[in-house]
Amino acid sequence: MLKHSGLTLGLSVTYLVWLGLLPVGDWPRLGLFAGLLWVVGLAAGRSPLRLAAKSLAVTPFSLAALPLVFTVPGPAWAQLAGHPLSIPGSERFLTILLRAWLGAQAGLLTLSLLGRPRLLLALSQLGLPPLLLSIVTLMLRYLEVVHQELTRMNRAREARSSGSHRPSWWWRAAKVGQIAGSLLVRSLDRGDRVYLAMKSRGYDGRERRLYPPAPPRTGEWLAFGLAQIGMLALSWKW
Amino acid sequence: MAAEPRNPESPMSLVFALHIPDGFLPPAFCLLGWLLAVPAVLWALRRSAASPESDSRVPLMGMLAAFTFVAQSLQFPVPGGTSAHLQGSALVALALGPAASLLVLSVVIAMQALIFGDGGLLVMGWNIVNMALVGALAACSFAWIGQKLRLPTALWAFVAAWFSIELSTLATCLELAASGSSALKISLAAMLPAQGLVGLGEGLATAAALGILRRRRGALPLGWREAVPGFGVMFLLMNLLLGGWLRGA
Numbered sequence: 001m002l003k004h005s006g007l008t009l010g011l012s013v014t015y016l017v018w019l020g021l022l023p024v025g026d027w028p029r030l031g032l033f034a035g036l037l038w039v040v041g042l043a044a045g046r047s048p049l050r051l052a053a054k055s056l057a058v059t060p061f062s063l064a065a066l067p068l069v070f071t072v073p074g075p076a077w078a079q080l081a082g083h084p085l086s087i088p089g090s091e092r093f094l095t096i097l098l099r100a101w102l103g104a105q106a107g108l109l110t111l112s113l114l115g116r117p118r119l120l121l122a123l124s125q126l127g128l129p130p131l132l133l134s135i136v137t138l139m140l141r142y143l144e145v146v147h148q149e150l151t152r153m154n155r156a157r158e159a160r161s162s163g164s165h166r167p168s169w170w171w172r173a174a175k176v177g178q179i180a181g182s183l184l185v186r187s188l189d190r191g192d193r194v195y196l197a198m199k200s201r202g203y204d205g206r207e208r209r210l211y212p213p214a215p216p217r218t219g220e221w222l223a224f225g226l227a228q229i230g231m232l233a234l235s236w237k238w
Numbered sequence: 239m240a241a242e243p244r245n246p247e248s249p250m251s252l253v254f255a256l257h258i259p260d261g262f263l264p265p266a267f268c269l270l271g272w273l274l275a276v277p278a279v280l281w282a283l284r285r286s287a288a289s290p291e292s293d294s295r296v297p298l299m300g301m302l303a304a305f306t307f308v309a310q311s312l313q314f315p316v317p318g319g320t321s322a323h324l325q326g327s328a329l330v331a332l333a334l335g336p337a338a339s340l341l342v343l344s345v346v347i348a349m350q351a352l353i354f355g356d357g358g359l360l361v362m363g364w365n366i367v368n369m370a371l372v373g374a375l376a377a378c379s380f381a382w383i384g385q386k387l388r389l390p391t392a393l394w395a396f397v398a399a400w401f402s403i404e405l406s407t408l409a410t411c412l413e414l415a416a417s418g419s420s421a422l423k424i425s426l427a428a429m430l431p432a433q434g435l436v437g438l439g440e441g442l443a444t445a446a447a448l449g450i451l452r453r454r455r456g457a458l459p460l461g462w463r464e465a466v467p468g469f470g471v472m473f474l475l476m477n478l479l480l481g482g483w484l485r486g487a
Contacts, residue, residue, distance in 0.1 A: 013352075013359065016352075016358075016359040017359060017360065019260075020260040020261075020265070020358055020359055020360040020361075021265055021360070024261065092261065095261055096259050096260070096261045096262075099259075099260055099261060099358070100259060100260075100358075103260075103358070103359070104353070107352050107353045108353075111353065129283055131283055131286060131287060131292075131296065131341065132279075132283070132341060132344075132345060134296045134299075134300065135296065135299050135300050135303050135341060135342060135345050136300075136303075136345055136349070137300065138296070138297055138299070138300020138301060138303070138304070139300050139301075139303035139304045139307065139345060139346075139349070140304075141300070141304075142300060142301050142304040143304045143307060143308065145304075146301075146304045146305055146307075146308045147308050150308050150309075175446075176324065176439070176443045176446075178446045178447070178450065180309050180324060180326075180329065180443055180446070180447040181446055181447030181448070181449065181450030181451055182450060183305060183308070183309065184302075184305055184309075184329070184333070184447055184450070184451055185450055185451060185454045187301045187302070187304070187305045188298065188301060188302075188451075190301065191297045191298045191300070191301035191302075192297075192298075194297050194301075195294060195296075195297040195298070198297065
């Protein structure tokens with residue numbers, strides 16, 4: 001198993017690239033890519049069932065592609081309320097859905113293997129510019145805080161908006177804006193406090209580590225290379 | 239590797255969502271998106287690094303990235319019974335300026351693709367171009383005009399956000415047409431009016447958010463230097479639109 005953070009993230013990214021290059025409706029190869037991911041998950045001690053279930057949460061993002069089922073021309077396999085469900089459209093939709101689902105599983109597996117500190121180390125080892133790395137670092141640090149703040153504000157809004165009267169859509173859109181504005185102001189206030197705290201502790205934009213991370217070993221390079229050859233073999237049109 | 243089948247109706251799937259998923263555009267065309275996005279991000283990195291207050295703005299940029307990530311989960315209703323989420327490009331651009339907002343939005347788009355599968359890795363270059371480059375730069379240009387004309391903040395913020403959504407949509411339509419995935423007329427007719435309705439919600443939300451921000455923290459003055467890149471992008475988009483129209487794409 002790869003111990004080097006950069007190579008682990010690199011493997012995950014190349015998996016997503018190979019997955020994205022798979023042709024539409026090639027179910028056997030999509031199955032092989034899913035199998036590969038689950039075998040790696042099992043070898044790393046992560047339950048594939050759990051990964052698959054957790055990743056179902058991202059499928060709503062791919063539902064934007066649902067109209068393809070109705071709009072792509074081609075022979076129909078069924079009718080829904082008088083609208084034909086086309087075979088090519090369904091294949092495209094299912095491929096997009098499966099890719100997103102497997103991609104999310106790969107992302108979750110990588111996150112669970114690396115954790116936040118090693119993910120940031122991996123990004124720096126892959127050559128992400130320091131400024132972007134700093135943005136990612138702070139973003140990951142504050143994501144939970146901002147999300148909790150938003151949950152509290154949403155709960156308060158729901159409590160204030162109870163009743164049978166259904167407000168108009170523009171009123172609700174403006175309220176979303178006010179929530180976003182308040183959230184933004186609170187976030188910025190917090191950002192200022194954090195910056196002052198960091199500055200007082202000697203922050204000058206550079207990341208410092210007690211021990212420099214070890215470079216990848218030969219065996220790790222070999223495993224990475226073999227994985228690329230394996231994914232190429234799975235994607236190749238024999 | 240077999241090419242993706244072309245289909246003339248695909249823009250219907252992007253009517254209320256600007257994140258293009260992997261599978262919509264051919265892989266070779268995705269490479270072109272990266273060739274546009276990478277220099278844009280490098281330009282933004284150089285501009286941000288050259289700024290005298292660059293290190294003091296980093297925590298702010300990180301916080302705004304987290305904010306945008308979360309704000310995109312805020313749904314607002316669209317007339318007609320459906321809903322869309324806040325895109326946030328205009329809001330971040332008007333709060334930070336074009337270069338810093340391009341970096342923040344690129345990070346958000348990348349993390350959404352890597353962690354949530356929202357958008358795709360291959361097509362991420364085009365998603366950065368559409369939302370971070372076109373959306374944010376155009377918003378700054380419209381906001382600069384509004385400030386020059388001394389219009390009320392709510393009005394120019396609304397206009398900037400609405401145009402940022404519409405121009406992002408126009409860029410998406412042009413990409414779908416250029417990649418051969420859909421005819422330009424079909425994608426424009428399907429997406430521009432629908433995103434125009436989404437833009438109304440985005441405009442109201444941005445105006446309200448920016449109003450609160452300006453009351454609490456003062457104004458972010460935009461100079462012509464911040465406005466010029468957006469005008470350049472809009473000029474390019476209009477030329478491409480005209481070219482596509484004349485060719486009958």
